[in-house]
Amino acid sequence: MSVLQIQIIISAVTALLVMAGISMMSKVKxxxxxxxxxxxxxxxxxxxxxxxxxVVSVWxxxxxxxxxxxxxxxxxxxxxxxxxxxxxxxxxxxxxxASALVGILSALRIGFSNAQLAAIDEGGFWPFVQCTALxxxxxxxxxxxxxxxxxxxxxxxxxxxxxxxxxHSVCTLIFLVLTVCFVIAGIFVDSGAMGVxxxxxxxxxxxxxxWFSVRVGGADMPITISLLNSLSxxxxxxxxxxxxxxxxxxxxxxxxxxxxxLTQIMCRAxxxxxxxILLGGGKKSAPKQSLTTDSQxxxxxxxxxxxxxxxxxLEELVKNLEGRVQTLSAQVDAAEAGKDAAAAAKPAAEGxxxxxxxxxxxxxxxxxxxxxxxAQAQHQVRQxxxxxxxxxxxxxxxxxxxxxxxxxxxxxxxxEADVDYEKLFEMEAINDDFKKTDAVVxxxxxxxLNPAARNAEGTPIYxxxxxxxxxxxxxxxxxxxxxxxxAGVENPLYSxxxxxxxxxxxAKETLARLIAALG
Amino acid sequence: xxxxxILVSVFIVCSVLGYFIIRNVPSLLHTPLMSGMNALSGVxxxxxxxxxxxxxxxxxxxxxxxxxxxxxxLAAVNVFGGFGVTHRMxxxxxxxxx
Numbered sequence: 001m002s003v004l005q006i007q008i009i010i011s012a013v014t015a016l017l018v019m020a021g022i023s024m025m026s027k028v029k030x031x032x033x034x035x036x037x038x039x040x041x042x043x044x045x046x047x048x049x050x051x052x053x054x055v056v057s058v059w060x061x062x063x064x065x066x067x068x069x070x071x072x073x074x075x076x077x078x079x080x081x082x083x084x085x086x087x088x089x090x091x092x093x094x095x096x097x098a099s100a101l102v103g104i105l106s107a108l109r110i111g112f113s114n115a116q117l118a119a120i121d122e123g124g125f126w127p128f129v130q131c132t133a134l135x136x137x138x139x140x141x142x143x144x145x146x147x148x149x150x151x152x153x154x155x156x157x158x159x160x161x162x163x164x165x166x167x168h169s170v171c172t173l174i175f176l177v178l179t180v181c182f183v184i185a186g187i188f189v190d191s192g193a194m195g196v197x198x199x200x201x202x203x204x205x206x207x208x209x210x211w212f213s214v215r216v217g218g219a220d221m222p223i224t225i226s227l228l229n230s231l232s233x234x235x236x237x238x239x240x241x242x243x244x245x246x247x248x249x250x251x252x253x254x255x256x257x258x259x260x261x262l263t264q265i266m267c268r269a270x271x272x273x274x275x276x277i278l279l280g281g282g283k284k285s286a287p288k289q290s291l292t293t294d295s296q297x298x299x300x301x302x303x304x305x306x307x308x309x310x311x312x313x314l315e316e317l318v319k320n321l322e323g324r325v326q327t328l329s330a331q332v333d334a335a336e337a338g339k340d341a342a343a344a345a346k347p348a349a350e351g352x353x354x355x356x357x358x359x360x361x362x363x364x365x366x367x368x369x370x371x372x373x374x375a376q377a378q379h380q381v382r383q384x385x386x387x388x389x390x391x392x393x394x395x396x397x398x399x400x401x402x403x404x405x406x407x408x409x410x411x412x413x414x415x416e417a418d419v420d421y422e423k424l425f426e427m428e429a430i431n432d433d434f435k436k437t438d439a440v441v442x443x444x445x446x447x448x449l450n451p452a453a454r455n456a457e458g459t460p461i462y463x464x465x466x467x468x469x470x471x472x473x474x475x476x477x478x479x480x481x482x483x484x485x486x487a488g489v490e491n492p493l494y495s496x497x498x499x500x501x502x503x504x505x506x507a508k509e510t511l512a513r514l515i516a517a518l519g
Numbered sequence: 520x521x522x523x524x525i526l527v528s529v530f531i532v533c534s535v536l537g538y539f540i541i542r543n544v545p546s547l548l549h550t551p552l553m554s555g556m557n558a559l560s561g562v563x564x565x566x567x568x569x570x571x572x573x574x575x576x577x578x579x580x581x582x583x584x585x586x587x588x589x590x591x592x593l594a595a596v597n598v599f600g601g602f603g604v605t606h607r608m609x610x611x612x613x614x615x616x617x
Contacts, residue, residue, distance in 0.1 A: 025548060028612050034555075038559055038602070042564075049569050053573060054576070055573060058571075060584070064588040065564075068592040069595050071596045076601075076603025076606075076607065077607075081611075088553065091597045095597035098563045101586055101593070105570045106570065111570025229556055235560075241523070241530070246526070247562070247565055250530075251559055252530075253533030254533050254537035255559050257533070257541075258541035261541045412551070412611070426545070
């Protein structure tokens with residue numbers, strides 16, 4: 001058996017180990033072992049590479065691994081759960097960057113052994129190597145730049161709102177086409193002209209990554225991160241093709257495909273097409289407008305959007321006033337009933353109504369959203385649930401697939417607060433139970449429960465499956481304010497009045513008040 | 520050198536397999552899964568090691584060596600950070616079991 005054959009067999013076995021590891025991650029019980037198995041497979045892959053590439057003796061390699069391991073390990077231990085989305089995005093970008101660098105090395109014909117160079121010459125594989133090397137650079141750079149922008153947005157270093165530059169769509173398209181042209185040119189040019197192609201690919205791909213990612217708004221982040229994750233796998237895989245490493249091709253392919261599937265799942269959950277997120281269509285403007293969005297219309301659309309925003313701001317003001325009237329009337333009611341004289345004396349104490357509903361409820365569903373993550377209120381949520389359970393109520397959590405800023409965001413936060421995962425329910429599993437429940441507590445969630453998604457045609461969330469919170473008899477909303485969520489669509493639930501209790505402000509404080517009021 | 524056609528077919532086969540494996544993962548585990556996938560995408564460290572090692576052995580110049588080492592460092596941060604973070608998250612899910 002030749003060395004090459006042994007290498008391929010080992011690669012196949014390690015790739016199978018990786019797949020086994022991933023499939024073990026589909027159950028909570030085996031997930032930890034699955035993750036470790038994947039890590040082990042990676043270790044085997046690294047050792048095998050050191051041996052087969054004949055670079056065991058190069059000490060600098062170990063030093064570089066050690067430096068990376070120290071940085072990565074420290075970050076993994078230090079990072080807070082709340083910062084998980086941007087951390088994942090950052091790591092992801094670095095992986096993409098590494099693939100791009102490998103692509104650069106192979107594009108410049110560095111990093112091949114003499115035997116390999118001879119084999120490529122003999123087989124006439126240079127066009128393939130050059131093209132894949134450039135493609136690795138392109139996808140790697142898009143991943144790196146895109147992930148850094150995404151991480152910046154999630155870390156609030158960059159504005160969360162979509163940024164649209166002049167002629168955005170046109171520029172995005174031009175950069176993409178340029179990237180593709182340079183990569184294709186890599187097939188035909190000789191080694192002398194490769195430098196030009198390489199530089200062109202680097203610049204065009206980076207610009208494309210920047211242009212497409214700045215346009216993505218906060219709520220589309222789960223999809224973007226998931227897509228970038230997929231891309232970083234693809235970048236690795238293509239780099240593997242360039243340097244002829246089967247293990248790299250295999251694992252990169254697995255990651256790429258699975259990332260794409262996750263992306264698809266998210267898109268379906270938000271009722272948005274991937275293209276509309278990437279190219280910025282179907283945003284706050286009605287679909288009719290976004291279809292005709294070209295450079296000439298963009299200014300007009302922008303003006304309309306500005307006006308719409310103004311109207312929305314005014315509407316917000318009215319809503320806020322309505323909320324205050326509601327609170328006041330509730331207080332007056334309470335005072336009239338003479339049940340709670342203290343509530344009338346303390347203007348801020350709007351708790352009694354919400355608290356009395358909760359204390360009577362035997363079946364409560366909690367709906368968390370990004371606001372819970374922002375306020376870091378997961379521990380208070382848990383306390384509230386404990387309190388309710390100690391009073392004999394059944395408490396469940398309804399998790400919308402795109403609640404938060406990355407897939408499964410809510411699950412991780414609640415797990416951090418020691419909430420049993422058996423109490424977490426996916427949308428399909430719990431949506432019919434809202435009408436049967438006694439009370440619903442909404443914590444920092446808006447778009448995912450906006451009933452307008454069912455009938456407000458032309459809005460960005462139209463057709464998006466939402467949690468049927470409006471079917472519940474009593475709804476307690478612990479949101480920061482009544483502003484529309486990222487989608488910019490008013491939530492009619494807030495103005496329903498009957499059976500809706502608005503507990504506005506920082507979720508941590510409002511929850512603490514609720515818990516205290518429950519006694 | 521492995522024939523390009525083999526490399527491309529490996530890519531296709533693994534993509535299809537990956538697609539079907541992930542379909543079974545419940546959304547509860549999507550964050551750890553994504554984070555695990557993210558760690559796996561650092562697999563490019565393998566390529567970085569091979570390319571850099573060879574660049575050193577063949578003495579292809581300082582710039583190439585620096586680029587190579589940078590690639591290894593970035594990929595290593597991705598791998599170690601990614602697996603570490605995933606492990607931490609998964610341990611949180613399992614806390615309750617004990």
